[in-house]
Amino acid sequence: MSAANSEQFAPALTPHVNAAPHDSVVLRMAIPNLPSEDREAQLFWRLRYRIAQNLLRQHLAQNRLRTGLVTGLSLIFWTGLFVLFYEGFAFIVENIGPAGATYHAQTVRFVFHLFFASLNVMLVFSSAIILYSGLYKAPDTPLFLSMPIRPERIVLYKFQEALFYSSWGFFLLASPIMVAYGIVVHAPPYYYAMLLPLIVSFVYIPSSLGAIACLFVILKLPRLRKFVLVLSLLAIGATVGPLVWKTFSTPQTRLFGTEWFHDTVARFHVTEMEWLPSSWLTGGLLEAARQNPIPFGSLPADSPVVQSILYLVLLVANALFVHVLMVYFAKRWFRTSHVNLACHGTKPPVPRGLLADRIVAAGLFLFPKPLQQLLLKDWKLLRRDPVQWSQFLIFFGLLALYFMNVDRFNNPHSDIGYITWINMVSFLNLAVVGLILSTFTTRFIFPMLSLEGHCFWVLGLLPIDRDTILWSKFLFASIGSWMPCSLLVLLSDGMLNVPWMVIAVHQLTCLLLCLGLASIAVGLGAIMPVFRETSPSKIAAGFGGTLNLVLSALYIMVVVVLTALPCHFYLLASNEAWGDTILNPTYLRVWLVLGTLMAIVVGGVATAVPLRRGLRAFRQLEFV
């Protein structure tokens, strides 16, 4: 660096005098020309671009399989959703009426209002939670705070990340629905051009509100912590409670009947309120999809294209307004809220001898002492990590809620259509439980051994062999997953009122799934550990985690199909009307037994092989 350059940039060594408004004359150093607001924004976009570019380059060079797999699976998922919604909208057109008909408009409007209003609420919460972790817990925030960067720019940078992460799922869900609807109703070309601006401006509003809420809660945290918690619980109780109560207390009416339809529409009338951004989005989309030739010359104000543009303008204006609000609050609240969180006091000591721990300890009496201690350690780690059990609770809680409502499919009619339907739903429920379990085993069980690498100076020096450590992980995962899964499947079967034989087959399948999925996750975790990562989500997102997810999904499909198909045909054959003519129950009983036996064999192999290979790999593993 030349001396001239150095002198040009370095702050003047001689202090100059500035008159401070309140106190006496203060000596202040000259400061360099700091970037303007626009320049700061450009620099953050450049930072993001560089990181994304390097990440993409690395993925394409080192993780081609994973990148291809993720892209391929996303495409399959998108296509599947598109086909599903295309068929759904085509059903509405065929059975309710073409686009423009009153019932068609009411039905589609109801579906869109409900869908977007739900996402409206979810976006507020998800952006607030993601912004909280990105802004207050991320390791780069202290770096930014120690630099001469405007606080609102730091918040905006993190908000853009939160916006992306909270809304990509929305795009993945909404885009196939919108495209399918456009094709089914033969929407004009400008409908497709309006999709992106409408959705982006919509997403910005609830996400910004979530960001403001996040800043406010953290700003007032020391005083509001208990208040916010109690208020949130009351709000959730007040919202969910009446809905659940109404669902259970509503008399059983015929599914999809007129009364059911009117009742359902009335129940969700709240989603159609005019002040909701989701209502503006629905209005904009439905207006844009209307077939109405654009006349030459002037456009009437009530023409669909003008109405749609007006809805877009409404969304954009509100998005800009909440953006301004967010910047205003970020400028005033961010630094103070960051300090409040960093200094809000020491955490209370961890309680010892909890009843839950004593119950778990008592339940492990059958196992050898070292194994008991390892299992108890993993239980305590799980209990003290709300990220793990809260996700488990949310997903399985939602499933339980759905299963409690599933008896609506249980129609008094005993024709073959209903029997087929109920049996199919029961097996689909079983598969869903398995698939959700597989995401948990990938996210939480697969990284367990990699994470133990950091603590192996403790485990490695204990007077136990390594096999015990791996067995403890397997037992922890399989027992821990089998109990809730088994109960959920039992709940589903009970609500559907399926025969005892099917319940028994489901319970056996559930056990096989839990054992196999636990073994695949533990075994692959030992074969492909990632010791340099400390974040379980990053370990799960690696190649080993992706492979674990794919193998788990394949295993679930094979086992469920092996037990479901013979069971399905057996039930059909047992029906008097069909039994003698199409299917012979005698042979089908053999198929049923054979299918179950094959499922047991597949389950045995899926449990034994990964575990055996994992044990072998773990014995030879070097913790570097």
Added chain:
Amino acid sequence: MIDFQQVHRNYGEKTAVEDLTLHIGAGELFSLLGHNGAGKTTAIKMLVGLIRPSRGTIRVGGYDLVAKTREATSLIGFVPDQPYLYDKLSGREILHFIGRMYGMEHHQLHAATDREIHRFDLGDFVDDLTETYSHGMKQRMVFATALLHEPRVLVVDEPMIGLDPYSIRQVKDLLRAEASRGMCVLMSTHTLQAAEEISDRVGIMNHGRLLFDGTVETLREKFPSEKRTLEAMYLALTQKGASLAAEGGKA
């Protein structure tokens, strides 16, 4: 250059820094010593703008850190105890990002980057992603980012941890050289020998209070009974150390 005036900071009920008044001038190397939890890192976090004082004021180069945070932090280079580098950026990309955030123009930035690459011998790995760096390489990289914009104040939190003897020597020489060139250096450390060797003044904190502020010679004058090392005087000054020293004397 650095001016703490009756600064107080508490974490809930616990007081982390109490009534801290401290002035460090340009060209001075000040070492802050103290046990774990004495309040050193809290004082440093307040100085670089990560947290704010509950009471009192901190000025850097005449700028109040709360009212004029941007101006004050623009004068500071900071080497934290647990530095963060973006895994998916190369060392050069990080240097460029930080330099631009401090308002450096294109030609200045490239000249300064070359200067720091040369000074910290980063040439062999500066274009690799930082996720591949060893601890020592990361530490050198962090020093380069802290000094890139030629700050008037350098704040260094525990710079010697995990470094080999050669790197420790380099850090000590660097800090001494920068102070000699007029930079104001504040270093927090547990390495008493290094503090004794390079510091112009030392400050000893215990339970959030600054027990001593002065040169090592002044400290020796306070403990004239024997030729004490900084370690012995430090232990004697802090209560915990005093009791340990008493036990040692009995033995």
